[in-house]
Amino acid sequence: MLRGLYDWTLSLAARKSAEWWLAFIAFVESSVFLVPADVLYLPMALSRPDRAYRYALIATAASVLGGIAGWFIGHYAYEAVAKPILEFYGKYDEFEALRTSSGIGFIILMLVTSGAAHLPPIKVVTILSGVIGVNLLLFIALAIVARGARFLLLAWLLRRYGETIREFIEKRLGLIASAAAAALILLYIAVRYAH
Template sequence: MLRRLYDWCIGAAHKPHAMWMLGAIAFAESSFFPVPPDVMLIPMSLARPQRAYVMALWCTVASVSGGLLGYAIGALLYDSVGAWLIHLYGYGNKVEAFRTAYAQWGAWIILLKGLTPIPYKIVTITSGFANYNLGLFIVFSIIARGTRFFVLAFLLHRYGEQARHFIEKRLGLWVTLGAAVVVIGIVAALYLI
């Protein structure tokens, strides 16, 4: 099953709608969807390493745009949709502590959590809920998400062929490690926020 999904993502990189699919995942992940865009960005960049930077830029734009939706959910719809999403991901009892931390550490929270496997939608929704400065939120989101995606693009562009061979040889191991990193990020968010 992993091989089919991986092969589908590799094949999708050459389709005309590939960038739209990648953008849709990046947009949704920043506001409500649990799957990070790396799941598509990595295989698509491996398939077309010469376009890795374009894909990283597209992911950044879509992720920050999705972050604005998450911000709006937190600012305008927290009592209904925002609270439901926060509780769905198990962070309901952590929101007030997170909101209080924004008064002092908002910039660092956005920058650091935007780089980690902690679900970014938690940051975007809570930023809106905490009424964090929208302009600063956008700037810090661009920095954090851009850094994350462009570092990945740099590595995939530079080491694309070697990485592709290495990943394909042990696909199950890499998917398991990736899933473990995401789970550790979520657990860390539960106990560190």
């Protein structure tokens, strides 16, 4: 099922309506969808490097708006909407553990790492931010920085290195970004519990 969903998302890059699909996928990824917008963004930017930054801005704006939707789902519709979504993806227990043990500083760190490296998935953090009541303006600012940095970095890499960087981005950049995000989270935990 996941492979079929991935392939379908990838096929959208070839359509004339690809920019609209990119905005849609980036929006729903931040609150309910499993496949990251990168799956659509990368082939679009590779096929039209002259539009890589345009696509990055579209993905960033839609992702932030989707994150705001996730925040509202968490804040106002946790039982009715968020809990079934989390249960569907098998993330409910992880979510509950995060909700009961996380302070605002840790949520902010997770928002940055999930926005930049999908660790943990962005939809979990946006909903969690709403549930625990992270200030909405702070949430929006952090989402813009985290998601914007990710998509603009990809745009820069694709414009600078083109097709030669594609394999690296698809196979290794996510791993490197996830390792860096994990290191940040571990550093935060170590500092927090050292005091």
